[in-house]
Amino acid sequence: MNRAFAGQVSRREFLATAGSALAAMSCGGLGAGPNDGSSDGNQLTARPAVPSTIASAGTSQLWSEFPSAHLVVPANLDATAALPLVVALHGAGITASGPLQFLGPYAEASKFLLLVPDSRGATWDGITGGYGPDIATIDRALRLVFDRCRVDPSRITLEGFSDGASYALGVGLANGDLFNRIVAFSPGFITTTHFSGPRPTVFVSHGRQDPILSFANTESRIVPDLKAAGCQVEFHPYDGVHSTTADIASAGVEFMTRR
Secondary structure, eight states, X not given: OOOOOTTOOOHHHHHHHHTOHHHHHHTTSOOOOSOOSSOOSOOOOOOXXXXXXXXXXXXXXXXXXXXXXXXXXXXXXXXXXOEEEEEEEOOTTOOTHHHHHHHHHHHHHHTOEEEEEOOSSSSOGGGTTOOSHHHHHHHHHHHHHHHHSOEEEEEEEEEEETHHHHHHHHHHHHTTTTOSEEEEESOOOOSOSOOOSSOOEEEEEXXXXXXXXXXXXXXXXXXXXXXXXXXXXXXXXXXXXXXXXXXXXXXXXXXHHOO
16 A cells, blocks of 8 residues: 655745745755655665674774765674664764764663664755665665674664654655664655555654754644554654754654664
């Protein structure tokens, strides 16, 4: 069954109605928004498997050329344990260093695998009009992680902030048989028009005073559309701007790692 998000505002529409040069600059410029076809080209092929080797603890770059991806394996693990996996997507104008600094300490403390890819451009391809190279990067990175790590298939989360959150919603909904959880910190819209398969459980947060991406749009459009599509949604509004508070970050990590 395919579900179209007919009520979703596109990125172009959102930034036009916001009337904010700061929003356009911070979110990587105006884009065409979601496609109109029955498949958006955002399906991933990598799936959990029995690993052929076990990665060592620490942070590693999975390949040398750009865009690359980085893997955090926490220390002092039970070698037989299957761990939660969080795939973290950075915001516009940021690199993988942002999510690594933000979630790396949580990965160590809460014992989850953290995969952080880079986008090819200033933001993710689905934000600016069409999926392609960034989906290939994420798919390649996931295949390597599944070959090197024991992953708990019931706890695979796609997480993002800002443009990364918008992209996480679109890619996560298109791959509900892989990502059973999505965490969207301060999203702008959903970068897909259709999805099929299982519905992920979704954590959405947004600061009420956000001057970059509209809190009202998240509250009145994104969250209701997710619920109408059959997703269980945890919505966490808070007093704040375009950032993630410590309390919201902790709530998001608890959501990612709970059984």
